[in-house]
Amino acid sequence: MRMLPRLLLAxxxxxxxxxxxxxxxxxxxxxxxxEVRFQKLTAQLRCLVCQNENLADSNADLxxxxxxxxxxxxxxxxxxxxxxxxxxxxxxxFVLYDPPVQGxxxxxxxxxxxxxxxxxxxxxxxxxxxxxxxxxAAVDSKLLDGASNDRGDDW
Amino acid sequence: MSRLAPFFGFMLLVALFGFGIWWNxxxxxxxxPSPLIGKPAPEFVLPLLDDPARTVSKASMLGKPYLVNVxxxxxxxxxxxxxxxxxxGRTLGIPVVGYDYKDAPEDAKAWLAxxxxxxxxxxxxxxxxxxxxxxxxxxxxxxxIDAKGVIxxxxxxxxxxxxxxxELKPAIAALQKEAP
Numbered sequence: 404m405r406m407l408p409r410l411l412l413a414x415x416x417x418x419x420x421x422x423x424x425x426x427x428x429x430x431x432x433x434x435x436x437x438e439v440r441f442q443k444l445t446a447q448l449r450c451l452v453c454q455n456e457n458l459a460d461s462n463a464d465l466x467x468x469x470x471x472x473x474x475x476x477x478x479x480x481x482x483x484x485x486x487x488x489x490x491x492x493x494x495x496x497f498v499l500y501d502p503p504v505q506g507x508x509x510x511x512x513x514x515x516x517x518x519x520x521x522x523x524x525x526x527x528x529x530x531x532x533x534x535x536x537x538x539x540a541a542v543d544s545k546l547l548d549g550a551s552n553d554r555g556d557d558w
Numbered sequence: 559m560s561r562l563a564p565f566f567g568f569m570l571l572v573a574l575f576g577f578g579i580w581w582n583x584x585x586x587x588x589x590x591p592s593p594l595i596g597k598p599a600p601e602f603v604l605p606l607l608d609d610p611a612r613t614v615s616k617a618s619m620l621g622k623p624y625l626v627n628v629x630x631x632x633x634x635x636x637x638x639x640x641x642x643x644x645x646x647g648r649t650l651g652i653p654v655v656g657y658d659y660k661d662a663p664e665d666a667k668a669w670l671a672x673x674x675x676x677x678x679x680x681x682x683x684x685x686x687x688x689x690x691x692x693x694x695x696x697x698x699x700x701x702x703i704d705a706k707g708v709i710x711x712x713x714x715x716x717x718x719x720x721x722x723x724x725e726l727k728p729a730i731a732a733l734q735k736e737a738p
Contacts, residue, residue, distance in 0.1 A: 451590055451696075452695060452696060464660065464686075465686070465696075468685075468686050468687075469690065472690055491593070492593060493593070493594070493690060493691060493692070493693040494593070494693050494695065495590055495591055495593040497590045
């Protein structure tokens with residue numbers, strides 16, 4: 404009986420390996436370097452069907468077709484950028500996992516920085532205001548000691 | 559005032575959240591806007607489903623606008639769209655070309671025989687190779703191509719009578735107005 408969990412684990416792992424192997428087509432790469440390049444490139448491209456997966460991992464039919472397309476372009480000597488452009492021409496910037504920095508993506512790229520700066524400014528202003536108000540506030544609280552607890556968090 | 563700041567901050571987040579919900583009910587997040595609209599349709603040469611010896615190409619279709627409707631017998635949403643095309647396809651005033659996508663010819667023929675054939679002709683792309691040039695990522699998708707071979711409008715997902723009335727027919731009318 405003790406063997407059973409181990410057997411189950413082994414079987415699960417074996418099947419997991421099988422599933423992972425199926426996601427990768429046996430493409431006739433020239434050498435290992437090309438295979439690495441292919442894996443790296445397809446990992447940067449989005450599958451249009453299951454949009455949270457990249458081309459390398461997706462089992463969707465279209466993803467397989469596009470992998471073959473990328474492979475074919477690679478064989479014909481196209482560079483990574485040319486292959487990306489080829490797909491962008493057909494499927495828009497959406498196929499790129501990393502959106503390019505351009506007019507309509509500025510907010511996407513730098514929005515978080517803006518929010519961070521706004522937060523930092525708020526903190527700076529608050530801290531400065533509190534420091535300025537320390538002495539009177541301390542006096543106040545001593546005067547009102549026990550009378551009022553609801554000083555709260557003063558922004 | 560400063561005591562109310564957290565409340566206003568909270569209301570701002572609520573408004574943002576509400577806007578997000580409203581936006582997503584009106585937009586399909588999965589929809590990939592085609593970069594091909596306003597650009598020449600890709601070159602294609604595809605065999606007819608009924609007679610694979612004969613082919614249809616972009617060049618052979620030049621001269622009048624037409625609608626390309628990507629469908630497949632395995633595509634469930636195409637089954638939903640089909641009755642709409644059966645009812646309205648002939649009222650569009652332009653040829654409707656069926657684009658059988660990654661489908662076994664016998665399956666497609668059986669499907670059309672069972673549900674009816676709303677198309678003026680059906681071309682078959684069994685491998686889906688040409689569909690990549692068109693930026694097809696699912697079926698159904700439809701392309702309105704003008705007399706010069708330029709893609710003028712694309713519909714991702716099934717046509718409904720509402721979409722035909724509000725989007726497709728005005729687009730066709732605009733094409734016919736600019737024709738001499």
